[in-house]
Amino acid sequence: MLWVQADEQGCGLMAWSRSSGTTRLTPPEVEVGNIVHAYGGGAFAAGPGRIWYVDATDGQLQTLAVQEPNAEPTPLTGGQQAGSGDLIYYDGELLGVQEGEHGDTVTAWDTSNGLARTLLTSSGFLAAPRLAPGRLAWLTWGQDAMPWDSAELWCADYHPGGVPIGAVLVAGGPDEAVAEPRWGPDGSLYFMSDRSGWMNLHRWDGTSVRSVASMDAECAAAPWELGYxxxxxxxxxxxxxxxxxxxxxxxxxxxxxxxxxxxxxxxxxxxxxxxxxxxxxxxxxxxxxxxxxxxxxxxxxxxxxxxxxxxPSAPRPTTGHTAGGVTYLLHRPSTSLAGPLPLIVRAHPGPTDGITYRRDAFIDFFTHNGFAIVDVAYRGSTGFGRAFRRSLYGRWGLDDVADCAEVAEHLLATGTTTPGSVFIAGASAGGYTALHAVCAAGPFAAAIARSPIIDPKSWAATVPRFQRAHAVALDGGGGRVRSEAIRKPVLLVHGANDPITSAADTLALAHDLQDRRSSVELLLLDTESHTLSAPHLAEAVLDAELRFLRAMMRSER
Known part of the structure; x- marks a missing residue:
C-alpha cells in the first residue's frame, strides 16, 4: 500500500505492509506531487519491484527500485517531461495524462528504456487511462465543461506498444457526468455516473450498462484532482x-x-x-x-x-437544519462556556466542495480560543445530488450568501450567539461568498477572506485552463466584489504568487477600501500557495485572524 504524506521531511512517498510496517520510499529531500489540471493527482504508480513518481520541483518522472536498500531515484527519461498525472502501470508500460497550453495527451512510456509515445490527444481534457488485457478506457470532456457536469467514457482495443483502435462511447454526454473508470476482476468496466441524479456505481460488460448499486447517495466526489x-x-x-x-x-x-x-x-x-x-x-x-x-x-x-x-476531549459537532432546509455542522468549544458564544460562519471553498464531518486545524484553533464554528452546506455543495450541485450556477454570490445568512440568523434565534458576535470566513470561492455577505445588511459583523475570488470575470480570464468553464458557469449572480458596497470590516489574506486566484485583485480591493477609509486589514504572504495550509503559513494566518476577530469584538462593546 502506497500513499503520499507531508511531514517535517517534505512530501514523500510512504509504503506499508503487514510484514515490514511503514517505511518511507523516497529520499527526505524529495517532494512528490504535480499540478496537472491545476490541482494535480495521481503522482505515482507502482509496478513489480519499482515505483514511478513525479518530482514536484521540476515535473520530472523518476523511478526507484523499492527492493534495493538506499536506492537513489533516476529519471525515467533523459529529458525534461511535461507535468504528468493520473499515472498507472500495466504490463511494462507507464501511462499518464500530460497537460499542455492547448490541450491534453495520454502518454505511454516503455519502462525498460523510457521511450514515450502519444496515445490520445484532445483540445479539451483527458483523464483516467485504465488498461486491461487488450483494452484501454479513458475519460474526456470539453473545454466548456467541468468533469462533474459533463464527461464521456470511451473504450478501445489496445496492446502495449500499439495504438488504440476502434474507440466506442461507453457512457456520458452533455447531461451526464462519468468518473473513476476501473476494470473489474470479472473483465467488466466499472465507473461512476450521475445519470440517476446521484453519482452511483455502474458496470459495462462490453454490450450494455447496468447499475451496480443504486442509492440516494454521492458515491464519488467532484473530481477536482486526478486519480480519485x-x-x-x-x-x-x-x-x-x-x-x-x-x-x-x-x-x-x-x-x-x-x-x-x-x-x-x-x-x-x-x-x-x-x-x-x-x-x-x-x-x-x-x-x-x-x-x-x-x-x-x-x-x-x-x-x-x-x-x-x-x-477524546474534542467535542463532536452537531448537525442541524434551518427552517428553510439549509444543512449545517456546529462545532462548539470543548470547555463549557456560559452564555452565547462568538460565532464564525464558515463558507467552504467549493462551490462543489462540501462540509466534512471531521476535525481540522481551523476548528481546533478557534474552538480552543472560545469561538463556535458553523460549516454551511450552501447551494452547490456536494452530497445532495446532481441538481443541488448545479443549483448555484448563475446565482453565485447570491444564494450561497443567503444560505450562510439563514444559518447565522437561525443560531441567533436559538441563543447560540448574539448580535455583533457573528462573523463569516471563507477561502477561495468561500472568500468570495464571505465578502459578498458583508455587502448587504445582515447578521455579520465582519468578514475574513483567504485567497478570495474578487471578480468572477477577471478570474475566468486568469484561472488555470481546467477551471475556466466553472468560472463562466458560476458567474451571473453577485458579480464583482465592489469596495463601495462593503459595509463591515474585512481581513484579506493572500499568497503573493497564488496561481489559482490572483493576489492583484485582492490588493486592488484593499487599496480601494483604504482610500475610502473603510476598515480593512491585509496580510500578504510571500508564497505560491493557494490553500495556505503549510504549517508555517497556517500559523501566521490563524494568529492574524484571531487578532482581527478579537479586535472586532472589542469594538462592539
Whole structure:
C-alpha cells in the first residue's frame, strides 16, 4: 500500500505492509506531487519491484527500485517531461495524462528504456487511462465543461506498444457526468455516473450498462484532482465503496445480498481507496480525529497505520437544519462556556466542495480560543445530488450568501450567539461568498477572506485552463466584489504568487477600501500557495485572524 504524506521531511512517498510496517520510499529531500489540471493527482504508480513518481520541483518522472536498500531515484527519461498525472502501470508500460497550453495527451512510456509515445490527444481534457488485457478506457470532456457536469467514457482495443483502435462511447454526454473508470476482476468496466441524479456505481460488460448499486447517495466526489478512487474491488466479488449522504461519509460493501453499511467511527473518507489482501485501505477521519491511513476488515474492525491518535476531549459537532432546509455542522468549544458564544460562519471553498464531518486545524484553533464554528452546506455543495450541485450556477454570490445568512440568523434565534458576535470566513470561492455577505445588511459583523475570488470575470480570464468553464458557469449572480458596497470590516489574506486566484485583485480591493477609509486589514504572504495550509503559513494566518476577530469584538462593546 502506497500513499503520499507531508511531514517535517517534505512530501514523500510512504509504503506499508503487514510484514515490514511503514517505511518511507523516497529520499527526505524529495517532494512528490504535480499540478496537472491545476490541482494535480495521481503522482505515482507502482509496478513489480519499482515505483514511478513525479518530482514536484521540476515535473520530472523518476523511478526507484523499492527492493534495493538506499536506492537513489533516476529519471525515467533523459529529458525534461511535461507535468504528468493520473499515472498507472500495466504490463511494462507507464501511462499518464500530460497537460499542455492547448490541450491534453495520454502518454505511454516503455519502462525498460523510457521511450514515450502519444496515445490520445484532445483540445479539451483527458483523464483516467485504465488498461486491461487488450483494452484501454479513458475519460474526456470539453473545454466548456467541468468533469462533474459533463464527461464521456470511451473504450478501445489496445496492446502495449500499439495504438488504440476502434474507440466506442461507453457512457456520458452533455447531461451526464462519468468518473473513476476501473476494470473489474470479472473483465467488466466499472465507473461512476450521475445519470440517476446521484453519482452511483455502474458496470459495462462490453454490450450494455447496468447499475451496480443504486442509492440516494454521492458515491464519488467532484473530481477536482486526478486519480480519485472512491471504490475498490475485494475478494469474493465484493466492492468497497464510499457513500456520502449530506455531510456524512460511510464505507459500504456491495455484496451479492445487497449493500451493507459497515459500523465504523469514521465520518469523512477521502477518495483514495485501495485493496490490501482482503482488507480496505483508506484515508479517513472522525469528528475528533484528523485524517489517518486506516486498514479496515470487512467485519468492521480496523487498524490505524499512520495519523494522529484520537483526542477524546474534542467535542463532536452537531448537525442541524434551518427552517428553510439549509444543512449545517456546529462545532462548539470543548470547555463549557456560559452564555452565547462568538460565532464564525464558515463558507467552504467549493462551490462543489462540501462540509466534512471531521476535525481540522481551523476548528481546533478557534474552538480552543472560545469561538463556535458553523460549516454551511450552501447551494452547490456536494452530497445532495446532481441538481443541488448545479443549483448555484448563475446565482453565485447570491444564494450561497443567503444560505450562510439563514444559518447565522437561525443560531441567533436559538441563543447560540448574539448580535455583533457573528462573523463569516471563507477561502477561495468561500472568500468570495464571505465578502459578498458583508455587502448587504445582515447578521455579520465582519468578514475574513483567504485567497478570495474578487471578480468572477477577471478570474475566468486568469484561472488555470481546467477551471475556466466553472468560472463562466458560476458567474451571473453577485458579480464583482465592489469596495463601495462593503459595509463591515474585512481581513484579506493572500499568497503573493497564488496561481489559482490572483493576489492583484485582492490588493486592488484593499487599496480601494483604504482610500475610502473603510476598515480593512491585509496580510500578504510571500508564497505560491493557494490553500495556505503549510504549517508555517497556517500559523501566521490563524494568529492574524484571531487578532482581527478579537479586535472586532472589542469594538462592539
Amino acid at each position: 478512487a472512491s471504490y475498490t474491488f475485494l475478494p469474493d466479488h465484493r466492492i468497497a465503496m464510499i457513500a456520502r449522504r449530506g455531510t456524512l461519509d460511510q464505507l459500504v460493501l456491495v455484496e451479492q445480498e445487497g449493500v451493507r453499511e459497515l459500523e465504523l467511527p469514521f465520518t469523512s473518507i477521502k477518495p483514495y481507496m485501495a485493496t490490501v489482501g482482503d482488507h480496505v485501505a483508506m484515508i479517513a477521519a472522525t469528528p475528533i480525529t484528523a485524517p489517518a491511513v486506516v486498514v479496515v476488515d470487512p467485519d468492521g474492525s480496523f487498524v490505524i497505520i499512520a495519523g494522529q491518535s484520537p483526542v
